[in-house]
Amino acid sequence: MxxxxxxxxxxxxxxxxxxxxxxxxxxxxxxxxxxxxxxxxxxxxxxxxxxxxxxxxxxxxxxxxxxxxxxxxxxxxxxxxxxxxxxxxxxxxxxxxxxxxxxxxxxxxxxxxxxxxxxxxxxxxxxxxxxxxxxxxxxxxxxxxxxxxxxxxxxxxxxxxxxxxxxxxxxxxxxxxxxKHYFAYIIGVNILIIIFSIWLSWIISNNLTEAIVRFTSMISRINLFDKNLQPIKYYKNDELNALVKAYNKMIAEIADQRERLSYIEKQSAWQEMAKQVAHEVKNPLTPMKLMMQNFERKFDPNDPNITNKVKNLSEIVIGQIDVISRVASAFSQFAQLPEKTDEEISLNKEVRNSLTIFSDENIFVHANHDDIRMKIDKDYLTRIITNLVTNASQAKSDDRKSVINVDLEKIEKRIKITVQDNGVGIPTDKLDRIFDPNFTSKNSGMGIGLTMVKRMVEDYNGTITVVSEVDKGATFTISMPSNL
Missing domain, CATH: 3.30.450.20 (PAS domain)
Structure with a gap:
């Protein structure tokens, strides 16, 4: 229910x-x-x-x-x-x-x-x-x-x-x-009154709660990004009419705020991403420029080692160009997710297949059913699992053996995926920003992996949360509908 x-x-x-x-x-x-x-x-x-x-x-x-x-x-x-x-x-x-x-x-x-x-x-x-x-x-x-x-x-x-x-x-x-004879008549009349009261109270309570349930159902489906919110039609002039008017006014304001917020978020996100991309591109360009200037000053055509020096310079420049290329590719991936092709899959099987690339890790998969079925794009699922397990693997602690647990659960019509590690954990001050597109707690990377995971999960009307304790590990939990 x-x-x-x-x-x-x-x-x-x-x-x-x-x-x-x-x-x-x-x-x-x-x-x-x-x-x-x-x-x-x-x-x-x-x-x-x-x-x-x-x-x-x-x-x-x-x-x-x-x-x-x-x-x-x-x-x-x-x-x-x-x-x-x-x-x-x-x-x-x-x-x-x-x-x-x-x-x-x-x-x-x-x-x-x-x-x-x-x-x-x-x-x-x-x-x-x-x-x-x-x-x-x-x-x-x-x-x-x-x-x-x-x-x-x-x-x-x-x-x-x-x-x-x-x-x-x-x-x-x-x-x-x-x-006693007269009182028996009174009892009979009172029994009839009680029966009538039961019928009348049931009708009144049903009429009242049916309207409240209908309004509650519509209010509970309110989503800032839902463009199909419909106003409630209610013509009775009673206390519920005030609730209906407040709801209709609210969805009108939500529609207006949604447009404004969408525009602001897009502008802000692209500005932040542009800054991050510029920063990531600038990092390799500066040393390349210095190296080229230094090579030009010291260039001697008659130097017997000139060939090796040119080769070393070329390798360094090519390496930095590859870095810039990876930054551009990552930005491109963030800007547009691939088109989905949903199909019914066995979650147990696909997750185990996705984890085969982590052959050197202590990864354990647990499931509450032998064959959990759901409808999702395989590439989306693979990218979600590999990103979370990669992060868990990179967060391992130096003083203990890394252990990663992947739990799969089906509860009624919802799927729950949990990735838990025993690594270094995430500091409390960074938990709120862990899914931001320009945030990373690692020494390298653009910090868009978890952002992409969140976008893909939300694309299936799901949610992702994280809890962590420093020096004990982190747990990422995904909840989404099975779509079956």
Missing amino acids: PLSDYKGYRLRNRVFIGFLTICILSVVTSAALSFVILRDNAKMVSKTDMQNKSQALMASLDYALSHSQVQTYDIPKVLENEIYEIADINKHDIIIYDLKGNYLLSNKDPNLVEQKKMPANVLNEIRKNGKQYDDKSYDEKLDASIVSSYMVLKNNMLEDIGYIYFPYYHNESAYMEVF
């Missing part, structure tokens, strides 16, 4: 997850809040309903006892018939106890009343608060929470005359079932 696509994919996921997280948190929060509110409301309604029913029951009993001043022992007689009517109207059983907790009266048959005496703990509690005691329990038969209430019965003088027991008075589970 291209780097730009990978970044876009990561950004798309972050936007998608962020948006989805907010949606889910909102839904979960609202669901939790609804749960708490509905649960509390169910409990409150249940409690209110229980209070209303208990008040209705007590109001009916109070009314039945309000006609005379009733005492505890009068209760069975006064409520003998009324208790059945009150129980039927309120649809609840009623059991009445005296102030000691003993059974007095009920709407049920006395034989069916299981609890003939109030529990001691209940009696103590109701005496303590003087109002009401609710006994909560769980009925397995009904599978429900049951509340039984004990309340104080007063006469018309507000004197305590007994205790009222409403068994199985209130079923809280009925209200909770309504709450």
Whole structure:
């Protein structure tokens, strides 16, 4: 996956997850809040309903006892018939106890009343608060929470005359079932909202990142020497529009700067090369001139050794002319590289063939594949390898045996060539200028070998770098596409 696509994919996921997280948190929060509110409301309604029913029951009993001043022992007689009517109207059983907790009266048959005496703990509690005691329990038969209430019965003088027991008075589970049923609807709606949020967040994140990935891809291909840079067409009036405008402005400026830089570089390069060529040509001409002038002053036709002297002079002049010829040839080679003829080759084989001329050197070739294929001009490859190995050979140290390692690697669709030596190394202050056309760290030569190597590598959209440490050696690394 291209780097730009990978970044876009990561950004798309972050936007998608962020948006989805907010949606889910909102839904979960609202669901939790609804749960708490509905649960509390169910409990409150249940409690209110229980209070209303208990008040209705007590109001009916109070009314039945309000006609005379009733005492505890009068209760069975006064409520003998009324208790059945009150129980039927309120649809609840009623059991009445005296102030000691003993059974007095009920709407049920006395034989069916299981609890003939109030529990001691209940009696103590109701005496303590003087109002009401609710006994909560769980009925397995009904599978429900049951509340039984004990309340104080007063006469018309507000004197305590007994205790009222409403068994199985209130079923809280009925209200909770309504709450659960309603909450199930909320959960279903929230699930639909989450599904819609997933779909919407995916669409939004995709639309955003697709535009960013496209822009990133175009920006990543910007090259100062690329003449085919195209402006981005984007018509939406949003934040990305500013990025598009900046990009379009930048490529317009790049085109202008490229023309200016090209002209300046050409002028500067040729000026520097002209100076270097003039210097290299002048070096042999000066001693030739001095030699000719000295020979003219001392010329004696009658000298018996005149023939040998003329011959020596001729050999020296011819040697210097050869030097000038080599300078001219080197300059010609730098000025124009040969025309390329690309063909598919075996890198392993061609590199080994190129190194056969270095028979006296300790050169070792390593490769991560037995047959690395690439498409390149053979002459270009030969000149690249021989130049780098020649430099490595000439940089050998006097105090150790020279070893040169040539590593060949194919990583996906790129070729990596590494030439490493254990020579004298390159000083730090010279590393930045090592590929300059007029720079050399040797005592002879014009310093255009590495410049030509760089030009040939870049001609294949490749790069060449160098790292070095003085007295330990240097490593040149070439990376270029396999073109297959």
